Amino acid sequence: MRQRPWLRLLPLVALAAMICGLPQARAEKIRDVADVSGARENQLIGYGLVTGLQGTGDDTNVPFTGQSVQSLLTRLGVKIDPTQIRLRNVAAVIVTATLPAFSKAGTKIDVTVSSIGNARSLVGGTLVQTILKGADQKPYAAAQGNLILGGLDAKGSNGSSVKSGTTTSGRIPEGAIVEKEVAATLITNGALKLDLRTPGFGLANNLVLAIDKKFGAGVASASDGGMVLVKLPAAYSAKPIAFIAEMEEIEVTPVRRARIVINEKTGTIVASGDVRLSPVAIVHGGLTIVIKETQTVSQPTTPFAAGSTVVTKNSEVEAREGNRDVKYVPAAPTLSDVAAALGALSLSPRELSSVLQALRTAGALEAEVVVQ
Numbered sequence: 001m002r003q004r005p006w007l008r009l010l011p012l013v014a015l016a017a018m019i020c021g022l023p024q025a026r027a028e029k030i031r032d033v034a035d036v037s038g039a040r041e042n043q044l045i046g047y048g049l050v051t052g053l054q055g056t057g058d059d060t061n062v063p064f065t066g067q068s069v070q071s072l073l074t075r076l077g078v079k080i081d082p083t084q085i086r087l088r089n090v091a092a093v094i095v096t097a098t099l100p101a102f103s104k105a106g107t108k109i110d111v112t113v114s115s116i117g118n119a120r121s122l123v124g125g126t127l128v129q130t131i132l133k134g135a136d137q138k139p140y141a142a143a144q145g146n147l148i149l150g151g152l153d154a155k156g157s158n159g160s161s162v163k164s165g166t167t168t169s170g171r172i173p174e175g176a177i178v179e180k181e182v183a184a185t186l187i188t189n190g191a192l193k194l195d196l197r198t199p200g201f202g203l204a205n206n207l208v209l210a211i212d213k214k215f216g217a218g219v220a221s222a223s224d225g226g227m228v229l230v231k232l233p234a235a236y237s238a239k240p241i242a243f244i245a246e247m248e249e250i251e252v253t254p255v256r257r258a259r260i261v262i263n264e265k266t267g268t269i270v271a272s273g274d275v276r277l278s279p280v281a282i283v284h285g286g287l288t289i290v291i292k293e294t295q296t297v298s299q300p301t302t303p304f305a306a307g308s309t310v311v312t313k314n315s316e317v318e319a320r321e322g323n324r325d326v327k328y329v330p331a332a333p334t335l336s337d338v339a340a341a342l343g344a345l346s347l348s349p350r351e352l353s354s355v356l357q358a359l360r361t362a363g364a365l366e367a368e369v370v371v372q
Helices: 005-021 063-075 201-215 240-248 335-343 349-362
Strands: 034-036 042-051 091-099 108-115 126-133 139-146 152-155 161-164 169-178 191-196 220-224 227-231 259-263 268-272 280-284 287-298 310-321 325-329 368-371
Touching (some): 042 063, 091 169, 108 126, 126 169, 201 227, 259 349
Parallel strands (some): 259 368
Antiparallel strands (some): 042 126, 108 169, 220 227, 280 325
16 A cells, blocks of 8 residues: 555654643753763773684784784793684774773773674673773773673574674673773862853853852853853852752753754654744655666577577666645744644655755755754
8 A cells, every 4th residue: 555645754743743742941950961071981992802702703814813812822921833823713802991980990890892803703702801091092991801792693514694783792791990090170279160061152151040049149150152160159168079969950941952853864854942934935846767677688590590699788768757836835933833834745754854955045944954
């Protein structure tokens, strides 16, 4: 059964209706819209080896794996001839992790292990102790342990195989131990800084008003749309952590930008914020190109006759242009009105994305259009 065109836009209309049904000025906690400067995560990375594989590791075409095995054994006091190294049970990997703020020595963190050679699978492997370094090339943690993978790769003796998910990347929960903590400075000259996750002058001003209302005028000030400077009140001079905890619980009204995100690969369209549409006339027509390939075979007319069989390829190209109707779309002051107006055009999500971009270019759509 042929699907009706308007049914393809039903999810978009329903999503827009749900968004419009939410309170337009819903308050958020400061901790959800801003971070205290200095309290940040840090990325760690390291190079290591995974051992114990069942013949699914790297082969001799990955020279750095053999060099790593030789270096590892040398450090352990084992002398080995490089020509005798067999690598099918070993794989070279990159180990990554995120060091949370205020992590102390001895804290355990999760790590991700990914193959960088031609290993087919890391199932059943064990990561050998790997040093994880930060962007400053200093070591901060050490990782080791058995891998947990979300996929499987099985192969039979007759050549048949089955594979599901990713078998060349896995995780080790709490597989790394922090050896060195990152010092964090929160208070400088009696003040701290709030970094906005979504910079904007309106949100920065709302933060200043909310903090001043709670702790008194002049406590907070905004130098730009991305940072708010907060002075430590005298009553909290000896309790900065208590002040930060109390400040993060303050509710502030966020400023949401009108934005439409289009993912052309999946045909997904999501609209948020105060999206508005001006009166506009739309002409949209589809162009369909059909290419047909056929083959004609010519053979000799009689058996054992001179000549050979000839295959001729024939191509036929046909263009079909649909009817172009002029559609008038009235003004739409709310997101639900915009969804209803565009839904009346009976366009597929991919066609609608082209129309939205054209409306933005023409200045009829009051929203930022982001194409992914």
